[in-house]
Amino acid sequence: xxxxxxxxxxxxxxxxxxxxxxxxxxxxxxxxxxxxxxxxxxxxxxxxxxxxxxxxxxxxxxxxxxxxxxxxxxxxxxxxxxxxxxxxxxxxxxxxxxxxxxxxxxxxxxxxxxxxxxxxxxxxxxxxxxxxxxxxxxxxxxxxxxxxxxxxxxxxxxxxxxxxxxxxxxxxxxxxxxxxxxxxxxxxxxxxxxxxxxxxxxxxxxxxxxxxxxxxxxxxxxxxxxxxxxxxxxxxxxxxxxxxxxxxxxxxxxxxxxxxxxxxxxxxxxxxxxxxxxxxxxxxxxxxxxxxxxxxxxxxxxxxxxxxxxxxxxxxxxxxxxxxxxxxxxxxxxxxxxxxxxxxxxxxxxxxxxxxxxxxxxxxxxxx
Numbered sequence: 001x002x003x004x005x006x007x008x009x010x011x012x013x014x015x016x017x018x019x020x021x022x023x024x025x026x027x028x029x030x031x032x033x034x035x036x037x038x039x040x041x042x043x044x045x046x047x048x049x050x051x052x053x054x055x056x057x058x059x060x061x062x063x064x065x066x067x068x069x070x071x072x073x074x075x076x077x078x079x080x081x082x083x084x085x086x087x088x089x090x091x092x093x094x095x096x097x098x099x100x101x102x103x104x105x106x107x108x109x110x111x112x113x114x115x116x117x118x119x120x121x122x123x124x125x126x127x128x129x130x131x132x133x134x135x136x137x138x139x140x141x142x143x144x145x146x147x148x149x150x151x152x153x154x155x156x157x158x159x160x161x162x163x164x165x166x167x168x169x170x171x172x173x174x175x176x177x178x179x180x181x182x183x184x185x186x187x188x189x190x191x192x193x194x195x196x197x198x199x200x201x202x203x204x205x206x207x208x209x210x211x212x213x214x215x216x217x218x219x220x221x222x223x224x225x226x227x228x229x230x231x232x233x234x235x236x237x238x239x240x241x242x243x244x245x246x247x248x249x250x251x252x253x254x255x256x257x258x259x260x261x262x263x264x265x266x267x268x269x270x271x272x273x274x275x276x277x278x279x280x281x282x283x284x285x286x287x288x289x290x291x292x293x294x295x296x297x298x299x300x301x302x303x304x305x306x307x308x309x310x311x312x313x314x315x316x317x318x319x320x321x322x323x324x325x326x327x328x329x330x331x332x333x334x335x336x337x338x339x340x341x342x343x344x345x346x347x348x349x350x351x352x353x354x355x356x357x358x359x360x361x362x363x364x365x366x367x368x
Contacts, residue, residue: 002045003058010041013364020357021046028056028205029346032261033365036339037269041365042258048205048347061191061255062205062345063238065326066157068253070334071192071263072164073112073287073308075180081271081283084171087112087307091163094170101144110149111156111163113291113305117145118163119154119298120226127233130158131246133175137166146223147297153305154297157227161250177247188274190262192255196244204244204254207328209235210351220300227298235349251326260343264334267322268341284336287322309334316368331358333367342367 001021006014010033020026028046032039048054048062079085085094087109092099098106110116123139130136140159147154156163165176172179177194185192193200237243244254262273267287271279286307293304304311312321318337325331328349333342342365344358362368 002043004041004043004045006041006043010365013041013361014043016361016364017043018045020361025348025357026346027052027208027348028060028062029344029348030056030060030062030257031344031361032257032342034261034265034268034341037265037273039258039261044257050206050208054205056205057203059191059203059256060205061193061200061203061259062330062347063207063244063252063254064260064330064345065238065251065328067260067324067326067330067332067343067345068194068248069160069250070309070322070324070332071180071194071253071255071260072161072176072249074184074263074266075168075176076108076112076164076308077267077283077287078183078279079168079171079179080286081279085167087286091116091167094167095141097138097141098166100142103145103149106145106149108164108167109291109307111160111167112308114153114156114160114296115150115292115305116156116163117147117149117154118143118159119146119156119223120159120230122226125231127231127237127243130231130233130248131242133162133165133247136162141166150292152294152297153292153303154223155227155299156250157298158231158248158250161248161252165247165249175247176249184263184266184278185259187276187278188262188266190255190259192253192259192263194249194253195247196254198241198245200254201241201244205347207235207239208348210328210349221297224298224300255345257343257345260332260345261341264332264341264343267334268336268339287334288320288336316362317366321367325355325358329355329357331355331362333362335367338367340367
């Protein structure tokens with residue numbers, strides 16, 4: 001049922017992973033842990049489809065929803081470390097049209113920490129509109145913020161990727177997915193894609209929708225309703241070629257647990273991964289800079305955001321820990337103190353805001 005390896009130290013983690021698959025908690029899943037840049041756990045198993053016909057293989061990849069945001073954040077931190085982007089600068093420095101409707105003071109750091117006040121579009125949006133980069137970004141540029149930027153966090157479920165992606169495009173002349181491929185996934189041979197090539201379609205696992213749909217607690221206030229429903233892509237749409245091919249940098253990433261863990265080894269190891277220096281140690285530490293804290297206006301739970309990640313200093317075993325996950329259950333953890341990365345991906349989705357499968361596995365790995 002399970003392939004791969006885990007050292008003796010990680011036997012409790014392997015046992016928990018196997019139990020999830022054997023008990024039907026997971027249909028198909030993969031898990032990877034790196035320490036000091038070396039892979040110490042690499043497990044996969046189960047099935048890549050709901051019919052349990054296609055085994056989950058070593059090279060199976062899957063949409064990870066908002067775990068994508070952590071990879072997008074890594075791209076921004078890389079550009080900032082190179083001096084191409086100032087995290088404390090107004091977004092409008094790079095994207096002049098964005099200053100409309102009182103947004104001239106919105107900083108890149110506000111977007112990175114979900115405090116920019118643009119968690120959802122005000123104009124009606126269909127899932128198909130997410131494939132139209134110009135439309136999605138132009139509407140956000142014209143829109144007024146829902147609150148004073150920098151004063152509160154409200155999860156930018158889909159919009160964050162367009163806001164960050166357009167800044168990256170204005171600076172580099174390349175899409176975020178292209179920068180990711182050129183600067184990180186290519187050199188590291190990491191199997192993660194924001195904009196999946198058609199040639200890789202046959203390897204993608206089928207997402208299995210939660211039985212009750214999106215969690216009801218995400219649709220109470222007007223703001224929460226807009227985030228959850230405008231648009232609210234069905235899992236069948238996320239399983240489509242159109243979704244996978246599009247660049248949706250907040251939720252559209254497709255890849256393996258191994259790839260995400262390998263990418264975040266850059267942060268966990270002071271900027272070095274695969275024998276190559278990508279960033280300075282100070283540039284990696286910048287991800288831990290506290291930006292905003294409080295009850296999130298969209299998710300309804302208390303959160304502390306750094307630069308593109310949630311801060312785990314009050315939750316995880318080490319104070320220098322970053323984390324975030326995706327709707328359905330995927331999770332990544334980056335422990336800069338222990339020089340450790342962790343990623344869990346799966347295809348059987350949970351409808352809960354906080355899915356305990358990933359956190360249970362992270363606990364078995366000694367990270368929580």
